Amino acid sequence: MNAPNIQLQPMIAVRGLSKTYAGGVRALNDINIEVAAGEFLVILGPSGAGKSTLLRCINRLVDPTAGEVLHNGKVINGNRSELRAVRRQFGMVFQQFNLVKRLSVLTNVLTGRLGYRGLWRSLAYSFGEADKRIAIECLARVAMDHKAFQRADTLSGGEQQRVAIARALAQQPTVILADEPVASLDPKIARQVLGYLREAARELGITVLCNLHQVDYAKEFSERIVGMSRGAVVFEGPPAQLTDEILHRIYYREPGEAAQES
C-alpha cells in the first residue's frame, strides 16, 4: 500500500446506505459517511437511532437494503469467502461482551486468530506459537494477561469487555467496530475501557467506529462525531461543534436538559 493512496482514500466509506427490516421498520435512510485511517469516530444517538444497524451493515452481519460500503476503496460484497477475508480485518466489540463464557480468557482471545487459520487445526483447539504470542500481547495491552487462564465467566463486566477488546485486537484489524461498548458498565470502568480502546487504536493505527449514547463520553474520547437520529445522520463534526441545539436535534430534547446530560 503506498502512502499517497492512504491520504486520498478513506478507510471506510459508506454510500447511500439504507436498511429496511422485514416488517417495514426503516432503520437506516441514505447514510453517507467517510472515516479516515486511524480516526476515532463516535456515532452518537439515542437507542433506536440505527447505530447498531449501521455497524452491522458495515461488516454485513446485517445485509443492507440499498447502498454500499467501501473498505480501502474496495466494495464489501456478500461473497462468502471475500466477506470472511474482510471480516478478519474488522474487529468487533459488543455491548454484552459476547465472550464464550465457558472458555478461558486466553482461548477467547485466540478465537480472534481463527480467521487466519485453517479449519482442521482449529478444531483440535490447537494454535501456533505465533498466535499464542499475539493473543497474550493483546491481553497485556488491556492489562488482563494476569488472568489468562481463568474462565471468562469469572470476570467482572469491565474485565470481560477488556478481554473482548483483546479478542478484537488479536485479529490485527484495520478497523474496530464497537457497538455500545460501555453501555452496561459504570462510569469509572467505562472511561477505563474507552481509554484502552483509544490507546490501542492510537498505538496500532486502527480506525475505530464507536457507537455511544452518552454525550459526555463522546465529547471526551472522539476525534469526530456523527450524530444519528431516526436512521439518518443529523450532525457531523468535531466534539467542540456539538452544541446544545445540535444535541436537541439528535435527542429531541430541550437544550437545557441536554446541557445537564453533558
Added chain:
Amino acid sequence: MSTAISRPSVEGVLAELAARRRWRLPQIALAAVLVAFLAWCAEGANLRPKAVIEAVPVIAEYFARMAPPKWEFAEVLWKPAAETLYIALWGNVIALLIGLPLGVLAASNVTRSPVLRHSARAVLNLLRSISELIWAVFFVAAVGLGPFPGALALGVNFGGILGRLYAEALENIDPGPVEALEATGASRLQVIAYAMFPQALPQFVTYNLYWFEVGVRSATVLGMVGAGGIGFELVTTIRLFEWRETGVVLLLILAMVTIIDLASTWIRARIY
C-alpha cells in the same frame, strides 16, 4: 497499559501455557485407567471389530431381498399404520400428563422441599427404568390386547423420561426474571406460571415433538407383544421370510418419521 510491561509478562504467560499443556503423571494415569476400563468392558460386551466388517454383506443381503418392495402390501398396512400414530399421539399426551407435574416437582429451583423433590425423582426413575416394551407386557395382561395398552405403556415410560427433561429445562432457565417477579410480591405459583413456564416452554414443546417421533418408532415394536400398531405386521413378515413385504413396512415407518420430523420443524419455528 503501555507495551513496556508486556514483554516479560508475555514470556511468563507462554511458559505457564506450555506447563499447563504438558501431561502430568495423574492425567496419564487417569487416561490409562480409562482405556483399560474400556478394554475390559469391550471384553464383557464381546466386541469383535472383525465381525462388524463381515456383517456388512450379510445385512446388505437382507436389504437386497427387500427390493423391489411389494407395493400392493401397503393396502393392508394403512390401518395398523394409523393405529401406530394414534398410539404415539396418546402415549405422548399421557406422558405429558404424568411427566409435567412430576417434572415440576423434581426441579430444584421450583420445588424447595427436598422430600417432595426426591420422591418425584424416585417415581420418574422408576417409570423410566422399566422400558416401554416391559410396560406393554404388563398392560396387555391388565387391559387386554390392542392399541390401548400400547398407548399406556408409551405414556408411562415416556412420562418418566419427559419428566426428567422438563425438570432440567426448568432448572436451566434464567433466574433473573424469577427474582424480578418475586420482588413484585407475586406468590410462588404465580412466579412459576409467569417467570418459569414461559422460559421453559419452547424446550417442553421441542421435547414433546421429538418424543412423538420416538413414539412412532417405539409403537412399531409394541406390536410384537400384542400392543397394537404396525409392529405386528413387521414381525409377521420377518417370521414368514416375506422380505419384499418387510421392505414396504420399513419404508412406511421411514415416511411417517420423516413427515413428523418436517412437521415438528415447522411447528417449532412458529412457537419461539
